Structure formats: structure tokens, C-alpha cells
């Protein structure tokens with residue numbers, strides 16, 4: 001019999017992920033801070049909108065929340081109802097140190113914890129094609145694997161608890177650096193009179209290409225579509241966690257530290273609820289041009 005699953009946090013990522021778990025045949029209870037979303041999910045995906053006691057009664061609890069702070073809060077709210085032998089899979093892009101603390105607290109209650117942050121955006125979540133980087137014991141990973149296969153395609157155990165969150169923070173710091181660097185370079189080229197679509201076509205057939213030049217900038221900036229799929233505040237949070245990972249390694253890392261400062265500035269100027277790609281609006285403002 002398939003294990004009973006609960007999913008906490010029906011945001012841009014959690015909503016389609018919980019739907020895919022249900023589609024894969026797992027009986028799924030959902031909970032969301034704004035309860036109306038859980039009701040909509042139940043109607044659309046065939047899940048059950050449950051209370052916290054029902055959520056805690058599941059064999060496997062998933063969370064996908066903004067930061068580890070909210071995950072810690074939810075663990076505390078559920079603690080009295082959680083069952084020994086359970087498994088908590090946290091798909092938040094969280095903080096390694098915080099996750100080690102949460103895992104230690106749950107272990108005392110006989111509950112295993114995996115950090116399992118995801119990459120692939122809302123499209124990857126909808127299609128069940130996410131990359132999932134998992135931190136935790138081999139036994140817990142093996143238990144989680146069939147469930148993770150319902151939401152992701154490339155699923156890798158990368159180390160002990162916290163390792164998944166560390167890798168995710170470094171990945172997103174690289175995303176942030178590539179996006180910002182491409183924005184600066186393209187703005188300068190536009191000022192030189194080069195058409196950005198031409199510049200992108202050449203860069204994408206050359207060695208300066210990245211996900212930013214191949215996908216994000218052509219689809220969102222050049223078109224002025226600016227869809228909101230991943231909040232700038234969340235990316236800035238990830239780069240902040242990336243800085244803690246670098247601090248832990250005792251390295252100067254000047255390039256990535258400047259990236260952190262750039263995204264702090266963009267969050268202040270553009271706002272945390274804007275999409276992450278809108279950080280480039282700040283570069284456009286400084287340059288007095290549009291990359292379009």
C-alpha cells in the first residue's frame with residue numbers, strides 16, 4: 001500500500017508538486033496558511049484539505065515554504081501530533097544549519113528529516129521534471145525516492161542533512177551571478193548600438209552563454225513579458241544562504257560576495273515580490289536603456 005502523504009505550502013512550487021504526488025497515486029492531504037488555496041487544490045487535484053492533526057498523521061510530510069524559519073515554525077505547530085517512524089521531506093530552499101537543528105529535534109521523536117530542495121522552476125514543478133538535491137541518511141533517501149520520483153527527474157543524494165540546502169544555495173548564487181553579469185553585458189552592448197537579440201544569438205553560439213542568456217533574458221526581458229514565477233526576495237535569500245556556505249569554507253570569494261550585494265540592492269529598489277529576473281530593471285535604469 002502506498003504511504004499517506006501530507007504537503008504543507010501550496011505556493012508557486014508546492015501547488016503543482018502536491019498535485020503530482022496525488023497523480024502518482026499517493027493519498028495526499030494538503031495544508032496551506034491561506035486555507036482557500038488548500039480547498040482549491042482539493043477540487044483541482046483530488047487531494048484532501050486537512051487540519052494540522054491530519055497532516056501530522058501522514059507517513060511522509062512534505063514542506064515547501066519560503067525559508068527554514070517557516071519550516072521550523074510548522075514543525076513546532078505539528079510536534080505534538082507527529083508519529084514516530086515518520087519522514088519529513090523539506091523541499092524549501094532552506095538553510096543548512098537550521099535544517100540540521102530541525103533534523104536533530106525530529107530525530108528525538110523518531111522522525112527522519114531530509115532536505116530536498118528543488119530546481120527547475122514552476123514549469124519543472126508542473127511537468128514533474130524537477131532536479132532534487134537531497135541531504136540525509138541513505139536509508140531515509142531510499143525510502144523517499146519513489147515519492148520524489150513523482151515530482152522530479154534527476155534526484156541525487158548529495159550528502160548528510162544540510163548538504164542539499166548548501167548545494168541549492170550555491171546553485172542559485174551562480175544563477176544570480178550569471179543573470180546579473182549577462183544583464184550588465186547586454187546593457188553595455190545596447191548602448192554600443194548592438195541589437196540585444198543579435199547579441200544573444202551570438203553569445204548563445206559562443207562561450208559566454210548561460211541559462212540567463214539562453215532562456216531567461218530572451219523569454220522575459222527582451223519580450224518585456226516579465227512573468228512572475230520566482231520572487232526576487234527568494235533569490236536574494238538564497239544568495240544570502242550562499243554567503244553563509246562560503247563563510248563556512250573560510251574563503252574570500254569576492255565575485256559571489258559582490259553578487260550578494262547586487263541582489264540586496266535590487267531587492268530594496270525593485271521589491272521582494274517582483275520576479276527575480278526583474279533585478280535587471282535596476283541595470284536598465286542605471287544604463288538608461290531597455291534590453292529589448
Ligand code: NDP
Nearest residue numbers: 009010011012013033034065066092093121122229230234
Ligand atoms: P511562494 O511565495 O509562491 O509560496 C510560499 C508558500 O509558503 C505559500 O504556500 C505560503 O502560504 C507559505 N507560507 C509563507 N509564509 C508562511 C508561514 N509563516 N507559515 C506557513 N506557510 C507560509 O513561494 P515558492 O513556491 O516560489 O517557493 C517556495 C520555496 O521553493 C522557496 O524556498 C523558494 O526559494 C523555493 N523555490 C522556488 C522556485 C520558483 O521558481 N518559484 C524554484 C525552486 C525553488 P500563503 O499561500 O498563505 O501565502
